[in-house]
Amino acid sequence: MSRVDGYGRIDRSRTLTFTFDGEQYAGHPGDTLASALLANGVRRVGTSVKLDRPRGITAAWSEDPTGLVQVEEPFPEPMLLATTVDLVDGLVARGLGGRGRLAEVPDTARYDRRYTHCETLVIGAGPAGLLAARTAARRGDRVVLVDDRPAAGGSLLGTERICGRSAFDFVADTVAELRADPDVRILPRTTAFGHYDDGFVLALERRTDHLAQPPRDVSRQRVWRIRAGHVVVATGAHERPIVVEDNDRPGIMLAASARDLLHRYGVLVGREIVVFTTDDAAYDAAADLERAGARVTVVDPRPGAGGSATHHARVVGTSATGSEDGAVTAVTLDDGTVLPCDALLLSGGWNPTAHLFSHVRGALRYDAELGAFRPGEPLDGGTVVGAANGTFDLAGCLAEGRGETPEPVARRTHVLWRTEGEPARQFVDLQRDSTVADIARAVASGMRSVEHVKRYTTIGTAHDQGKTSGVIASGITAELLGVPVESLGTTTFRPPYTPVAFAALAGRQRGRLYDPERTTALHAWHVEAGAVFEDVGQWKRARYYPRPGEDMEAAVLRECAAARTGVGILDGSTLGKIDVQGPDAGVLLDRIYTNMMSSLKPGRVRYGVMCGVDGMVIDDGTVLRIDDERFLVYTTTGGAAPILDHLEEWLQTEWPELRVSLTSVTEQWATFPVVGPRSRDVIGAFAPHVDVSNAAFPFMSWLDTEVDGVPVRLARISFSGELAWEVSVDGWHAAAVWRRLLDLGAPHGITPYGTETMHVLRAEKGYPIIGQDTDGTVTPQDLGTEWAVSKKKPDFVGRRSFARPANLDPLRKQLVGLLPVDPDLKLPEGSQIVELTDALPPPPVPMLGHVTSSYRSAALGRTFALALVKGGHARIGERLTVPVDGALVPVEVTGSVLFDPEGTRRDGEPSVR
Amino acid sequence: MQLIHCPWCGPREEVEFHYGGQAGVAYPADPAVLSDEEWARYVFVRDNPKGRFEERWSHSAGCRRWFTAVRDTVTYRFER
Numbered sequence: 001m002s003r004v005d006g007y008g009r010i011d012r013s014r015t016l017t018f019t020f021d022g023e024q025y026a027g028h029p030g031d032t033l034a035s036a037l038l039a040n041g042v043r044r045v046g047t048s049v050k051l052d053r054p055r056g057i058t059a060a061w062s063e064d065p066t067g068l069v070q071v072e073e074p075f076p077e078p079m080l081l082a083t084t085v086d087l088v089d090g091l092v093a094r095g096l097g098g099r100g101r102l103a104e105v106p107d108t109a110r111y112d113r114r115y116t117h118c119e120t121l122v123i124g125a126g127p128a129g130l131l132a133a134r135t136a137a138r139r140g141d142r143v144v145l146v147d148d149r150p151a152a153g154g155s156l157l158g159t160e161r162i163c164g165r166s167a168f169d170f171v172a173d174t175v176a177e178l179r180a181d182p183d184v185r186i187l188p189r190t191t192a193f194g195h196y197d198d199g200f201v202l203a204l205e206r207r208t209d210h211l212a213q214p215p216r217d218v219s220r221q222r223v224w225r226i227r228a229g230h231v232v233v234a235t236g237a238h239e240r241p242i243v244v245e246d247n248d249r250p251g252i253m254l255a256a257s258a259r260d261l262l263h264r265y266g267v268l269v270g271r272e273i274v275v276f277t278t279d280d281a282a283y284d285a286a287a288d289l290e291r292a293g294a295r296v297t298v299v300d301p302r303p304g305a306g307g308s309a310t311h312h313a314r315v316v317g318t319s320a321t322g323s324e325d326g327a328v329t330a331v332t333l334d335d336g337t338v339l340p341c342d343a344l345l346l347s348g349g350w351n352p353t354a355h356l357f358s359h360v361r362g363a364l365r366y367d368a369e370l371g372a373f374r375p376g377e378p379l380d381g382g383t384v385v386g387a388a389n390g391t392f393d394l395a396g397c398l399a400e401g402r403g404e405t406p407e408p409v410a411r412r413t414h415v416l417w418r419t420e421g422e423p424a425r426q427f428v429d430l431q432r433d434s435t436v437a438d439i440a441r442a443v444a445s446g447m448r449s450v451e452h453v454k455r456y457t458t459i460g461t462a463h464d465q466g467k468t469s470g471v472i473a474s475g476i477t478a479e480l481l482g483v484p485v486e487s488l489g490t491t492t493f494r495p496p497y498t499p500v501a502f503a504a505l506a507g508r509q510r511g512r513l514y515d516p517e518r519t520t521a522l523h524a525w526h527v528e529a530g531a532v533f534e535d536v537g538q539w540k541r542a543r544y545y546p547r548p549g550e551d552m553e554a555a556v557l558r559e560c561a562a563a564r565t566g567v568g569i570l571d572g573s574t575l576g577k578i579d580v581q582g583p584d585a586g587v588l589l590d591r592i593y594t595n596m597m598s599s600l601k602p603g604r605v606r607y608g609v610m611c612g613v614d615g616m617v618i619d620d621g622t623v624l625r626i627d628d629e630r631f632l633v634y635t636t637t638g639g640a641a642p643i644l645d646h647l648e649e650w651l652q653t654e655w656p657e658l659r660v661s662l663t664s665v666t667e668q669w670a671t672f673p674v675v676g677p678r679s680r681d682v683i684g685a686f687a688p689h690v691d692v693s694n695a696a697f698p699f700m701s702w703l704d705t706e707v708d709g710v711p712v713r714l715a716r717i718s719f720s721g722e723l724a725w726e727v728s729v730d731g732w733h734a735a736a737v738w739r740r741l742l743d744l745g746a747p748h749g750i751t752p753y754g755t756e757t758m759h760v761l762r763a764e765k766g767y768p769i770i771g772q773d774t775d776g777t778v779t780p781q782d783l784g785t786e787w788a789v790s791k792k793k794p795d796f797v798g799r800r801s802f803a804r805p806a807n808l809d810p811l812r813k814q815l816v817g818l819l820p821v822d823p824d825l826k827l828p829e830g831s832q833i834v835e836l837t838d839a840l841p842p843p844p845v846p847m848l849g850h851v852t853s854s855y856r857s858a859a860l861g862r863t864f865a866l867a868l869v870k871g872g873h874a875r876i877g878e879r880l881t882v883p884v885d886g887a888l889v890p891v892e893v894t895g896s897v898l899f900d901p902e903g904t905r906r907d908g909e910p911s912v913r
Numbered sequence: 914m915q916l917i918h919c920p921w922c923g924p925r926e927e928v929e930f931h932y933g934g935q936a937g938v939a940y941p942a943d944p945a946v947l948s949d950e951e952w953a954r955y956v957f958v959r960d961n962p963k964g965r966f967e968e969r970w971s972h973s974a975g976c977r978r979w980f981t982a983v984r985d986t987v988t989y990r991f992e993r
C-alpha cells in the first residue's frame with residue numbers, strides 16, 4: 001500500500017470496493033480511480049496503442065496522456081481518464097490497449113442543457129479565480145464560477161498561507177461568501193470546454209457519477225450554455241515534462257502531480273524517488289515527498305540550483321530491470337551515474353493553460369524565461385489571470401484575481417525539451433506513441449509548420465489534445481529546424497478542452513425529440529387506419545394505406561384507380577398557406593408571381609408560379625382571392641416557410657411602401673382534396689345547400705359555407721386532372737369533417753389515399769413537384785408552363801432573366817414524359833439519360849438529363865416517368881436510352897401530360913356530369 | 914456563436930438570424946432597359962471585400978425584420 005497517514009482529503013472512515021482488470025481493491029470516498037489504483041500499488045494501467053508498451057498514470061488530472069480506462073460498471077463508457085473518474089462502490093474498470101469499446105447497451109441516462117447569463121464568468125476556482133469571482137460579486141455583478149474539480153481551491157495543497165490564514169480556510173470563507181450571494185452561481189465538477197465569440201462559453205457539468213445512489217430525477221451530465229459580459233480565464237497551468245529515453249514507463253510522472261496525489265489523496269507514488277527538474281517548483285514537491293517518508297534525489301542540470309544533495313546532471317534514460325509491471329527501477333544520468341528508484345518525477349517548467357483564451361483567437365506569445373507560450377494581447381471581453389497568464393507565484397495570482405498588477409517575480413526555468421538519447425524511444429506524445437524520431441522524420445520530409453508536424457506525427461491529437469506534449473513538440477521541432485521556437489509558434493487549441501460525450505451535446509434532442517415532428521389534425525386517424533408514413537420536412541405524412549396483404553405498389557394502384565374512377569380523399573393539410581392582406585396585396589402578388597393576380601375576382605382561384613430574379617422556378621401553387629384586399633396563397637409543403645421569407649424580404653427591403661401584411665396560416669387550416677368523378681356526389685351530400693353543378697360552382701372557384709354550424713371552405717381545385725373539391729376547415733373540426741366526408745362517400749367507395757398516390761396522379765397529368773422535378777435551374781418555360789407567364793405585366797421577379805441568352809438556349813433541359821418501351825419496367829428516379837444506343841460509347845458519355853419522377857400507372861396500364869432532357873420539347877417522339885444497372889433501357893420521349901391531355905375530366909366524366 | 918444586435922430586439926444569438934448578403938443592391942428601376950450584362954451584374958455579382966462590409970440581415974427567428982449591419986469580414990466584428 002502506498003497510502004500514507006496524515007495526508008489527503010479522503011474519507012478514510014469509509015471503504016469502497018472496486019474492480020480493476022478483474023482484481024478487487026479497496027479505496028475511499030474522495031479517491032479517483034487513479035489514486036485508488038496507485039494506493040493499491042497498481043502502477044501499470046494499460047498498454048500503448050501502437051507499441052504495446054506498459055503505461056501508467058503520468059499526471060494527476062485531466063492533462064494525463066496515458067491513464068485511459070474502460071469503465072464497465074456502474075455506467076459503461078469507453079476511454080475515460082482514471083485520474084478524473086470518481087471512485088464509487090462497485091466500480092468496475094479495466095485498462096486499455098490504446099482503444100476503447102463503445103457500450104453495447106443503450107444509454108439510459110438523461111442528459112440536459114441549461115442556459116445562463118451573467119456579467120462575469122470565472123473559469124477556475126483556484127486562488128486567482130476565487131478572488132476574481134469575489135471581486136466581481138462585491139461589485140454587484142451576476143457571477144458564474146465554474147471549476148472542473150469537486151471542490152474549489154485549484155492547485156492549493158493546504159500548506160500555504162493566505163492573508164495570515166491557512167489556504168483552505170481562506171478558500172472556505174471565500175466560497176461561503178460567494179454562496180451567500182444570490183447573484184453568484186458556483187458550478188463544481190464543471191469543465192468549461194469551449195469559448196466562443198462574444199462571451200459564449202460551453203461547460204459540461206458532471207452531476208451524478210460521484211454519487212453512490214444517483215437520484216433518478218437528476219440528469220447525469222448537463223451542458224451549460226453561458227453568455228457572459230466578461231470572461232475571466234483562471235485555468236492554472238500544466239507542468240511540462242522533460243523528454244528522456246524510455247520516459248514512458250509506469251512510475252514516471254510529473255513532479256507536481258506526485259505532490260498533488262500526496263496532498264489530495266494521501267498517496268505516496270514511490271519510496272525511492274528521483275526528481276529530474278529544470279525548475280524551482282519541483283523542490284517543493286521533493287521536500288513534501290521526503291517529509292511523507294520517501295527518499296528523494298534531485299537531479300537538476302542548472303549550475304548552482306538546489307542544495308548540496310542535488311546532482312548537477314541530466315537524466316538520459318530509465319530502466320525497468322526485474323520489474324514485473326514494467327515500472328521504472330532505475331535512471332541513468334549523463335555522467336554515467338545509475339540511481340535506483342521506484343519513481344521518476346519530471347519537471348521542465350510550466351505551460352499556462354491558455355486553451356480557453358486561444359479558442360477565441362487570443363494570440364499566444366513565447367516567453368523565453370518560462371519556456372512557455374502565454375497569452376499575448378488581451379482580448380475584448382476577457383482577461384486571463386494567475387498561472388494561466390504565466391503568473392505562477394501565489395501572491396501574484398491573488399493580485400491578478402483582484403484585478404491588480406502583480407509584483408514581477410524572477411523565474412529561473414532552464415528550458416530543456418529533451419536530453420540526449422535514442423530518439424525512437426524518446427516519447428513526446430505518450431498516448432499516440434509518437435517520439436522525437438517521428439518529429440525528425442516530419443522535419444526531414446520538409447515540414448516547417450508545427451501544424452503540419454502535428455498532423456504528420458499525430459502529436460497532440462489524442463484525448464488530451466497535447467496538454468503536456470504540444471509545447472515540447474514545438475520546442476523539439478524548432479531545435480531540429482535550427483530556428484527559435486518563438487518564430488515557430490505552437491499549434492492552435494480548439495474546443496473541446498476535454499472530451500465531451502456526444503450524448504451530453506445531444507442532451508434531450510435524441511430519438512423522437514431529435515427534430516420536431518409536425519403532424520396534421522388527422523394524425524390519429526391516419527395511425528388508426530394503418531397508414532404508412534413518410535417524412536416530408538418535419539411533417540409526418542400518410543404515404544399510403546395498405547390493406548392486408550398489399551405492398552406499396554398494390555395499395556397505390558388501388559388508391560389511384562379509386563380517384564380516377566370513383567372518389568378518393570387526401571389529407572393535404574401540410575400545404576403552406578399565407579394570408580396576404582392590405583390595400584396593395586394585389587400589387588405585391590403581381591410583382592412576385594409570373595402571372596397576373598390582381599385581376600383575379602373574389603371567389604375565384606388561380607394557379608401561379610414564382611421565380612427568383614434569375615428566372616428559375618422556386619414555388620408554385622394556387623391563390624384564392626378572398627376580397628379586394630385579401631388573398632390566400634397556397635405554397636408547396638416545403639415552400640411554406642421559405643416562400644413566406646421570400647415575400648417578406650421583397651416587401652421589407654424593396655417595396656416597403658406597399659401596404660401589405662403577411663401571416664402564415666398553414667397550421668390554421670386543414671385541407672382535404674376530395675377527388676374523382678364521384679366527388680360531386682360526396683360534396684353535394686356534405687353541403688346540400690350548395691349548388692355543386694359546373695355552372696354554379698365552376699372549376700377554379702371557391703366559397704365559404706357552414707355545415708352543421710362549422711365554417712368550411714369549398715374550392716374547386718384539381719391536382720389530379722379529375723373533378724375535385726378541396727374542403728378546408730379549422731383544425732378543431734378537421735377530424736369530424738373528415739369522418740363525415742368518409743361516411744357520405746362510403747356508398748361511392750370513397751378511398752383515402754396518401755402522398756404516393758397524389759404523386760402518381762399529378763405526374764400522369766405532368767404537374768411538376770417543385771424540388772423533385774426541378775432543382776433551381778429550371779424555368780417556367782422549361783416546365784412547359786409559359787401559359788402562366790404574363791406577357792402583359794411590364795415586370796415581375798425573374799422576368800428580365802427570361803430574355804437572357806442562356807434562358808433562350810434551345811438545348812436547355814426541359815420537362816418531358818418518358819415511356820419505357822417495356823411497359824412493365826419502372827425507371828429508377830435519378831437515372832441518367834443518353835442518346836439511343838445498344839452499346840455505350842467510351843466515356844465520357846454525353847448525358848442528356850435525368851429521370852425526376854417515375855411510377856406505375858393504373859390509368860395508363862403501364863409505367864411512365866417525367867424527366868429533364870436537353871432540348872426535350874424538340875425530342876418528343878424520339879427514342880433515348882436510360883442505363884439501369886448495366887442494362888440499356890430504351891424509352892420513348894413524350895409530352896409531359898400523359899393522361900387526359902385534352903383536360904376533359906376536370907368537370908367530371910361526361911356520364912356523371 | 915456571436916451576438917448580433919437587432920435594431921428592434923437588441924443583442925440576440927446568431928442562430929436567430931439569416932444572412933442576406935451585400936446591402937444596398939437595389940432592384941433596378943426598369944430591368945427591361947438593362948443590357949444582359951447589366952442585368953447579370955445585378956443578379957449574380959456581389960462585392961467580396963476583405964474588411965468593412967455592409968450586409969443585410971434578417972432576424973428570422975425573432976421579430977422577422979430585415980436590417981442593414983456593417984461587419985468586418987476579417988474579424989467578424991459588427992460595427993454598432
Ligand SMILES: [Zn+2]
Nearest residue numbers: 919922972976
Ligand atoms: Zn429582432
